[in-house]
Every structure is written in C-alpha cells, then in structure tokens.
Amino acid sequence: xxxxxxxxxxxxxxxxxDSADDIVRDAVDLRxxxxxxxxxxxxxxxxxxxxxxxxSHRQGRTYHxxxxxxxxxxxxxxxxxxxxxxxxxxxxxxxxxxxxAGDSGRCEVVCFTSDHDVSFAGLTEAQAALVLxxxxxxxxxxxxxxxxxxVFCFENRGAExxxxxxxxxxxxxxxxxxTPRTELMMRSAETHRxxxxxxxxxxxxxxxxxxxxxxxLEGEHWVAFVPYAxxxxxxxxxxxxxxVPDLRELDDAARTExxxxxxxxxxxxxxxxxxxxxPTPYISAWHQAPFGVPGREEFGLHLELFTIRRTPGKxxxxxxxxxxxxxFINDVPPEAAAQRLREVASE
Ligand SMILES: [Zn+2]
Numbered sequence: 001x002x003x004x005x006x007x008x009x010x011x012x013x014x015x016x017x018d019s020a021d022d023i024v025r026d027a028v029d030l031r032x033x034x035x036x037x038x039x040x041x042x043x044x045x046x047x048x049x050x051x052x053x054x055x056s057h058r059q060g061r062t063y064h065x066x067x068x069x070x071x072x073x074x075x076x077x078x079x080x081x082x083x084x085x086x087x088x089x090x091x092x093x094x095x096x097x098x099x100x101a102g103d104s105g106r107c108e109v110v111c112f113t114s115d116h117d118v119s120f121a122g123l124t125e126a127q128a129a130l131v132l133x134x135x136x137x138x139x140x141x142x143x144x145x146x147x148x149x150x151v152f153c154f155e156n157r158g159a160e161x162x163x164x165x166x167x168x169x170x171x172x173x174x175x176x177x178x179t180p181r182t183e184l185m186m187r188s189a190e191t192h193r194x195x196x197x198x199x200x201x202x203x204x205x206x207x208x209x210x211x212x213x214x215x216x217l218e219g220e221h222w223v224a225f226v227p228y229a230x231x232x233x234x235x236x237x238x239x240x241x242x243x244v245p246d247l248r249e250l251d252d253a254a255r256t257e258x259x260x261x262x263x264x265x266x267x268x269x270x271x272x273x274x275x276x277x278x279p280t281p282y283i284s285a286w287h288q289a290p291f292g293v294p295g296r297e298e299f300g301l302h303l304e305l306f307t308i309r310r311t312p313g314k315x316x317x318x319x320x321x322x323x324x325x326x327x328f329i330n331d332v333p334p335e336a337a338a339q340r341l342r343e344v345a346s347e
Contacts, residue, residue, distance in 0.1 A: 002020065010034060039102050040101050042100075072169055095171070129258070204227075221253050226338040234307045234341070235304065266282075283307075
C-alpha cells in the first residue's frame with residue numbers, strides 16, 4: 001500500500017491510498033476555492049449531559065459544482081472535483097462542510113473507489129482490504145490530534161437515509177469527547193467486570209455463539225450475529241474473535257479475512273427483501289475505543305450494520321417512543337432476522 005498526502009486548493013488535506021507501490025500522485029487542485037474557515041461549536045445539554053454539534057458557521061461557498069457533477073469522481077478536463085487525479089483507488093479528504101472542525105474535532109470523507117456506479121458490496125476483496133487499511137491509518141493519524149478523543153468510521157448508504165451523493169463513500173468523524181453510546185458501553189463493561197470478573201464483549205460473543213440461533217456468519221477470525229436485543233429490523237454485529245480496542249490492533253489474520261466476511265454480509269443485506277427490490281439502505285458503523293480514557297482496554301472493537309427498512313417499501317421511522325424516550329420498538333424478532341440473513345447466503 002502506498003499513501004500520498006497532499007492538499008486541496010483551500011488547504012484541506014487529501015490522502016490517497018493506493019495498492020500499487022510505484023504510483024505517483026502529483027495532480028494539483030486547480031479550482032478557485034476560498035480558504036476554508038470553519039468553526040463549529042459543541043454545546044452540552046444541561047438535562048441529558050450529552051453534546052450537540054452546532055455547525056453554525058458555513059464556509060463561503062463561491063464554488064458550486066453543477067448538481068449533475070459528482071464531486072467524488074476523479075477530475076477530468078473541464079470538470080474538476082474534490083479529487084484532482086484522473087483515477088484513484090481510495091481517497092480520503094477533509095470535509096468542506098464539516099459538522100466538527102477546529103477545536104471541535106474533524107470530519108473526513110472516504111471515497112471507496114473512483115467508480116461512481118458501484119456499491120461497497122460490489123468491491124473486490126482487494127479493494128475492501130485497501131479501505132480497511134485507510135480506516136486503520138485514519139484512526140492512527142486522528143488519534144495523534146489533541147482535539148480528537150474518539151474516531152468513528154461509518155457509511156450511510158441509500159437515498160432513504162438522506163445520502164445525496166450516489167458515489168460509494170463513507171465518512172470519518174473525530175469527536176472531541178467520548179460519545180454517549182460508547183460511554184454507555186464502557187459503563188456496562190465496567191459493571192460487568194466488577195460483578196463477574198470477566199470482559200463484557202467476550203461474554204456477549206460467547207453467549208451468541210452458545211445460543212447459536214442469532215449467528216449469521218462465522219469466519220476463522222470474525223463472528224457476525226444479530227444481537228439478542230436488536231434495536232433495528234435487520235441489525236448485525238461483527239466482532240473479531242480476538243478482542244481488540246480499535247482497528248490499529250487487529251492482527252494480520254483478522255485483516256486478511258475481513259474483506260471476505262464483510263462483503264458477504266453486505267451482499268446478504270441486499271438480498272433480504274428479495275429480487276426486484278432496490279438496494280437495501282444501511283448504516284455501517286465501526287465502534288472503537290476512545291483514546292486515553294480509563295477502561296479503554298476493556299472495549300471490544302466491532303462493526304454494527306443495520307437497515308432502517310423493515311419490509312419491502314416500508315421504512316422504520318424513529319417515532320414517538322424511539323425519538324421521544326429512546327425506547328426502540330422492533331417488529332422483527334432477532335432470531336427471524338438472523339434466519340433470513342442465513343437464507344440469503346451466497347451460493
Ligand atoms: Zn462519482
């Protein structure tokens with residue numbers, strides 16, 4: 001893998017990750033961009049104690065690409081995009097319109113491939129392996145920034161969940177604090193350690209393997225299951241068998257097997273609702289331990305993949321109980337969801 005770090009016309013960082021070690025990346029961003037002057041503000045809710053990022057100041061937007069021109073496709077003559085080069089493998093750049101910036105963290109965009117018309121599930125194993133390298137490297141780089149406490153790599157896929165760009169891409173948020181969900185997990189892990197002397201993540205995976213009826217897919221180094229108390233209609237958690245706190249600490253064996261397992265999961269997701277249905281909208285979220293906090297070593301890196309579609313043509317909305325009270329009502333029993341995800345395995 002070769003990594004090339006460069007800057008865009010407005011000073012934002014752009015990083016290429018290439019599978020070929022001899023590639024040269026020297027294309028220059030020729031767009032007339034104003035320098036980015038971003039600031040966002042993090043406010044803490046006095047009742048809940050959680051944080052809300054208020055992205056109040058937006059940048060001067062002098063450069064508007066036409067709506068039909070994808071900013072994530074490679075640049076070509078007369079059609080300049082966020083990626084100056086004419087082709088790329090994986091490219092990561094700082095978001096021009098970030099929710100978190102400056103002292104409040106950092107937002108990056110990860111372009112999985114220069115091919116506009118493919119989805120992550122359509123990548124080759126080698127391409128997926130390169131994306132994993134990029135996620136891992138970004139985690140390591142952002143860990144060094146004083147304003148970043150936690151790194152969240154994720155992908156939103158599908159117009160139903162508000163994705164406006166069709167180009168296959170994900171995002172990375174570097175938060176300046178420990179996020180509420182991570183904090184809850186860490187608190188549960190601490191309580192579990194106190195009460196049992198064991199690690200919570202290890203016990204959850206062991207229980208799912210012992211129960212068996214929610215297991216979706218088992219590899220030599222990864223286990224995927226629908227969690228016992230799944231919140232979403234179709235939700236899968238993917239854990240490495242050897243627990244690690246974040247992507248940096250995955251061993252080579254787990255890295256090598258990951259593309260095969262993850263691509264199979266995504267392909268099964270697209271088959272849940274049967275042929276003829278549009279691709280399944282999903283959110284894919286890496287949960288990683290925050291940096292430099294007590295209990296970090298107790299955390300278990302895992303990926304949570306879920307869809308908001310519950311039946312063909314019908315979405316699960318976060319309505320009164322979910323939005324108002326944080327109590328999820330799930331119409332699909334986790335065991336039935338797991339059964340369906342086993343039925344649609346690749347031949
Ligand atoms: Zn594109």
